[in-house]
Amino acid sequence: MTGTPKIRIRGLRKAFGSKQVLDGIDLDVEAGTSLVVIGGSGSGKSVLLRCILGLILPDDGTIEIDGVNVLTAPRRQRETLIESIGMLFQNAALFDSLPVWENVAFGLLAKNRARHGAARLSRAQARDRAGEILAQVGLDPSVGALSPSELSGGMQKRVGLARAIAARPDILFFDEPTTGLDPIMGAVIDGLIVDCVKTLGSTAIAITHDMASAQRIGDRAAMLYRGRLIWQGQAGDLMSSGNPMVDQFTHGRREGPIGMELRR
Template sequence: MSETTPKIRIRGLYKSFGNKLVLDGVDLDVMPGTSMVVIGGSGSGKSVLLKCVLGLLEPDDGLIEIDGVNLARLPRQEREEMRARIGMLFQNGALFDSLSVWENVAFGLLARRKLPRAEARARANSFLEQVGLAASVGDLSPAELSGGMQKRVALARAIAAHPDIMFFDEPTTGLDPIMGAVIDGLIVDCVKSLGSTAVAITHDMASARRIGDQAAMLHHGRIIWHGPASHLMDSGNPEVDQFTHGRREGPIQMELRR
């Protein structure tokens, strides 16, 4: 793989549900070692885009490459191994209620790598420490944790397999502004320490600017703008500017009135 080869390359990605066209020819490149944030309104297809890359949904058409390799052309086992290199932080944490916190963090190590429980527990303690939680938290159940603590545990689980790609689905949803900033800081630190490539989808513009190096906006199933995350608030694109500033009037609302 050359230095100019995108870590993730998406071309002409289409996905429909019945008569509803959600992804309408998405093109997107994410370069190695960078953090990309994808913004867009509710129902714009952000989560569907991530699920297509993860293999949770099958695209109707289009190309998805990781490190220059077309996932669709790989044998199933190799495709699953490629996707196993991706860590995922789900919007609601998606922790297993029936498992303790440490078992949640070490779930992949226990299920896929078949590590002895003692070794898996020691590693889980280390990952909990990386997200600012004491090892004693590992004995608790997810239901005993606050929302912010659950997000930290979910982040610890996402980094446990040392992924070289990380996905974050609305990482600050449900958190107060201070805890949101804490989680964003932990995400940036973890991504940098792993040397990973990251993709986050979010409605939170403060979060987008804290996490992202690059940003893209998804609107009507297409990427309509791409640029530095630092330019999100002054992109010069009418749709992006309306969205990022939360303006009631603008081209997006006029389209909704049809």
């Protein structure tokens, strides 16, 4: 054990024009733990994930994965680190033009195409592998032959989760995993997320507005407000943090230190 966090962020800043979205974020995520990030719309949650994924270049700061700064690492090393991340998008983000099994195996097939001389995965093998992963998220492998448009919202979330875990990633990101789901299906998806994270031994970061979900899937929690981390602690303490801003947010109170702001 080196004590190096799986993900280590220091001084992260990102602005869009005059809007400072991330304003000096310092954050550690230990290997094998799940962190939930909460905060209002526009607080910087999604931008934080996209910076780690390399989809947005921050203005300042460092992002380390396994002790390597992904912002300054050589291209191939950076790509390898980013490839170790699986992502469940807010609306599943499935490809309507592909059957479910190919959505699940999309990353595996993409890596297959990039191989040179190494053992290649046939489409039949990829389809079988997709069926196994669908079973892990509670779907019959026969679902693989369907189109995403034929699935309910809950089933689409499960397929999105299956795709996220297909390559057995070291890190998993979840963007509002229960959005659009009823409370029962939300609890089902949360349970699947917890099971998948534990089975893989992955490190996870989730962003959510759902406080029940946050407590179910998180070991630790953090709250963003105006681009700054204003609180970090155990996810089980979210509803009784003692921080007036966190308490107002988690209990959905209109009155409190967080005022309604005009969106620009």
